[in-house]
Amino acid sequence: MAQVAYNKAARVFGGTPPVRAVDGLDLTVDDGEFLVLVGPSGSGKSTALRMLAGLEEIDEGGVQIGDVDVTTMPPKSRDIAMVFQSYALYPHMTVAENMGFALKLRRIHKQEVRRRVEEAAELLDLTSYLDRKPKALSGGQRQRVAMGRAIVREPSVFLMDEPLSNLDAKLRVETRANIASLQRRLGTTTIYVTHDQVEAMTMGHRVAVLADGVLQQCETPRELYERPANAFVAGFIGSPAMNLRTVPLTPEGAELDEVSIPVPRAVTSGRSDDSEITIGIRPESLHLVSSEEGSLPLQVELVEELGADCLIHGRTLTSTNRDPLIIRGDGRTPPTPGETVNVAVRDLEEIHLFDAGSGERLAS
Amino acid sequence: MNVEAPDQRLSEKPRAEKPAEPAEAEGTRRKRKREGAAWVFLSPWLLGAAVLTLTPMLVSLYLSFTEYDLFTAPEWVGLDNYVHMFTEDPRYWRSAVNTLVYVLVAVPLQLAAALAAALALNSIGRGKGFYRSAFYAPSLLGASMSIALVWRALFNDGGTVDDLLSSFGVNMGGWVNQPGWALLVVALLTIWQFGAPMVIFLAGLQQIPGELYEAAEVDGAGRLRRFRSVTLPMLSPVLFFNLVLQTIQAFQVFTPAFTVSGGRGGPADSTLFYTLYLYDRGFTASHMGYASAMAWVLLVVIGIVTALLFRSSRSWVFYNDKG
Ligand SMILES: Nc1ncnc2c1ncn2[C@@H]1O[C@H](COP(=O)(O)OP(=O)(O)OP(=O)(O)O)[C@@H](O)[C@H]1O
Numbered sequence: 001m002a003q004v005a006y007n008k009a010a011r012v013f014g015g016t017p018p019v020r021a022v023d024g025l026d027l028t029v030d031d032g033e034f035l036v037l038v039g040p041s042g043s044g045k046s047t048a049l050r051m052l053a054g055l056e057e058i059d060e061g062g063v064q065i066g067d068v069d070v071t072t073m074p075p076k077s078r079d080i081a082m083v084f085q086s087y088a089l090y091p092h093m094t095v096a097e098n099m100g101f102a103l104k105l106r107r108i109h110k111q112e113v114r115r116r117v118e119e120a121a122e123l124l125d126l127t128s129y130l131d132r133k134p135k136a137l138s139g140g141q142r143q144r145v146a147m148g149r150a151i152v153r154e155p156s157v158f159l160m161d162e163p164l165s166n167l168d169a170k171l172r173v174e175t176r177a178n179i180a181s182l183q184r185r186l187g188t189t190t191i192y193v194t195h196d197q198v199e200a201m202t203m204g205h206r207v208a209v210l211a212d213g214v215l216q217q218c219e220t221p222r223e224l225y226e227r228p229a230n231a232f233v234a235g236f237i238g239s240p241a242m243n244l245r246t247v248p249l250t251p252e253g254a255e256l257d258e259v260s261i262p263v264p265r266a267v268t269s270g271r272s273d274d275s276e277i278t279i280g281i282r283p284e285s286l287h288l289v290s291s292e293e294g295s296l297p298l299q300v301e302l303v304e305e306l307g308a309d310c311l312i313h314g315r316t317l318t319s320t321n322r323d324p325l326i327i328r329g330d331g332r333t334p335p336t337p338g339e340t341v342n343v344a345v346r347d348l349e350e351i352h353l354f355d356a357g358s359g360e361r362l363a364s
Numbered sequence: 365m366n367v368e369a370p371d372q373r374l375s376e377k378p379r380a381e382k383p384a385e386p387a388e389a390e391g392t393r394r395k396r397k398r399e400g401a402a403w404v405f406l407s408p409w410l411l412g413a414a415v416l417t418l419t420p421m422l423v424s425l426y427l428s429f430t431e432y433d434l435f436t437a438p439e440w441v442g443l444d445n446y447v448h449m450f451t452e453d454p455r456y457w458r459s460a461v462n463t464l465v466y467v468l469v470a471v472p473l474q475l476a477a478a479l480a481a482a483l484a485l486n487s488i489g490r491g492k493g494f495y496r497s498a499f500y501a502p503s504l505l506g507a508s509m510s511i512a513l514v515w516r517a518l519f520n521d522g523g524t525v526d527d528l529l530s531s532f533g534v535n536m537g538g539w540v541n542q543p544g545w546a547l548l549v550v551a552l553l554t555i556w557q558f559g560a561p562m563v564i565f566l567a568g569l570q571q572i573p574g575e576l577y578e579a580a581e582v583d584g585a586g587r588l589r590r591f592r593s594v595t596l597p598m599l600s601p602v603l604f605f606n607l608v609l610q611t612i613q614a615f616q617v618f619t620p621a622f623t624v625s626g627g628r629g630g631p632a633d634s635t636l637f638y639t640l641y642l643y644d645r646g647f648t649a650s651h652m653g654y655a656s657a658m659a660w661v662l663l664v665v666i667g668i669v670t671a672l673l674f675r676s677s678r679s680w681v682f683y684n685d686k687g
């Protein structure tokens with residue numbers, strides 16, 4: 001168990017032009033913490049993880065595990081265990097041999113290896129498969145073997161790169177919970193890579209959002225949801241995504257089509273009259289109202305019924321925006337497509353404001 | 365090995381595991397139709413095999429029970445040829461032992477060279493194509509006489525190697541002329557023709573997922589250990605394929621010995637290989653019946669050896685046909 005730190009770590013892939021896959025990453029993961037690295041495809045999540053594992057060179061800065069600077073150490077000296085997306089089980093070894101391989105290499109006594117393998121198998125419900133080869137296992141079982149291989153090592157850090165992406169949706173939800181509770185029980189520092197923001201929000205103590213190799217924000221799931229640091233994080237975290245609109249800023253506030261949304265003085269001051277601002281409203285911060293007063297008339301294009309809720313996709317009559325506005329409505333009284341409804345913001349506090357140029361969060 | 369038994373069974377029936385067709389009858393009908401098409405496409409080859417291979421083989425089986433000098437009609441002698449071969453012909457046994465020694469020396473060395481070259485090629489990024497061709501070249505040239513002649517020039521009495529060694533005060537005379545060394549020289553000559561197994565090894569190496577090596581590295585396996593615990597088992601089907609192919613070929617070694625010794629298997633019969641002796645009996649001494657019997661014994665021996673290899677493969681060849 002140990003704290004993990006990236007110190008301005010960067011990985012640059014050669015080529016023309018060179019790709020800064022991970023750029024100046026500064027991140028500290030506390031002892032025993034479950035940190036999720038999330039971001040769109042190609043944002044450098046895997047690269048960041050592999051840098052810590054020692055499978056990827058570190059071109060600038062360094063990484064630290066515990067008190068040790070491991071920047072130039074080979075993987076085996078770093079005391080980490082990794083779970084790969086493909087699981088990377090040794091196909092010619094049995095489940096038990098797969099799980100015990102690392103211990104065997106460390107010359108740990110056979111009986112001790114057996115004991116630890118059986119213990120982990122018990123934990124993962126794999127006891128009856130110990131003598132099977134991976135090809136005779138289901139996807140979920142293989143995934144658990146990959147976990148088991150990491151657990152028996154009793155490493156100071158677990159690294160997992162999209163370990164659930166090969167499972168079907170139902171199994172993924174189940175396994176997600178299992179991994180989270182297992183981590184809590186073992187208390188091992190864990191870095192978990194995923195591109196699925198639902199996984200990120202449900203599993204991580206903290207979630208680090210990457211975009212183009214740059215860390216955008218690292219916070220608790222709640223904080224990320226409530227106070228995204230910039231428009232990228234705001235749009236990435238939350239499902240369905242936050243409605244983001246860049247609109248003109250007037251003395252009355254932000255002009256979202258026909259309605260003005262009041263903007264705190266702290267935000268307007270110092271901005272010229274014809275400037276723009278990006279406002280963000282989550283689908284759940286909008287609701288349908290009966291009065292036209294102060295509300296936005298919206299033509300309904302599509303209704304996605306989810307049971308308890310429904311997602312209403314609609315456009316204002318004067319809208320020039322490509323993306324529809326999405327509202328989370330009551331599942332029992334969904335509007336019909338083609339209908340015109342009135343939409344209002346539940347609470348002005350729930351509106352997020354971002355700089356139209358830099359995308360940075362403004363004021364509170 | 366007991367533990368592996370159920371898996372073995374699994375690995376042997378991958379075809380049966382293909383998703384079952386919903387309409388069983390419809391499925392079999394379509395399958396039969398496809399099989400019919402396969403036979404049609406195979407027919408030219410089957411015809412060729414029947415005319416060009418099977419018929420001569422059957423004729424030679426008949427001839428092996430006769431005395432036949434190519435000019436007069438074959439004369440039935442029963443098992444005489446076989447009896448003579450096994451009990452009264454020391455040169456026959458000499459040729460058999462020579463061939464066996466050759467197989468035991470050349471095949472492992474050739475496969476090792478092929479694997480080493482493939483590993484080297486697999487690890488370099490640039491110029492792979494060039495080196496691949498460069499390593500393959502001896503296999504193409506090796507089949508021709510020229511390379512054997514060059515080897516003769518190198519290893520003969522007064523050849524380059526001899527000269528070189530003499531200048532260091534080692535006086536061996538011609539290498540090919542020494543009964544003790546000649547077989548080894550011929551074996552060496554053929555090791556250079558590792559191009560074909562190398563290319564197959566290379567293809568096998570490129571199939572091994574990189575994540576397996578990374579997993580092993582994280583697990584603490586060094587280079588050698590990764591080779592032993594990842595490369596070799598993952599490569600074992602390819603290794604087995606090459607082993608069978610090269611063994612069968614080695615039993616039939618002919619050209620190098622023929623060129624190096626001028627077709628006589630000298631010096632002192634030390635490079636008298638089985639096929640060379642067979643050729644000698646059949647075409648030089650005109651005992652076609654005897655040569656045919658030799659050919660059939662060779663065929664049976666190769667068959668037995670191949671069967672043994674297949675039997676052994678169950679314990680060391682790993683087929684990863686699923687996942
Ligand atoms: N070996 C490499 N050589 C060159 N560029 C690379 C290499 N590996 C990764 N990259 C580049 O680095 C960037 C980050 O890649 P990385 O695999 O870390 O993304 P990721 O966030 O894991 O994406 P995904 O969700 O698709 O797995 C990408 O632009 C990718 O093209």
Ligand SMILES: [Mg+2]
Pocket residue numbers: 045046047
């Ligand atoms: Mg990735």
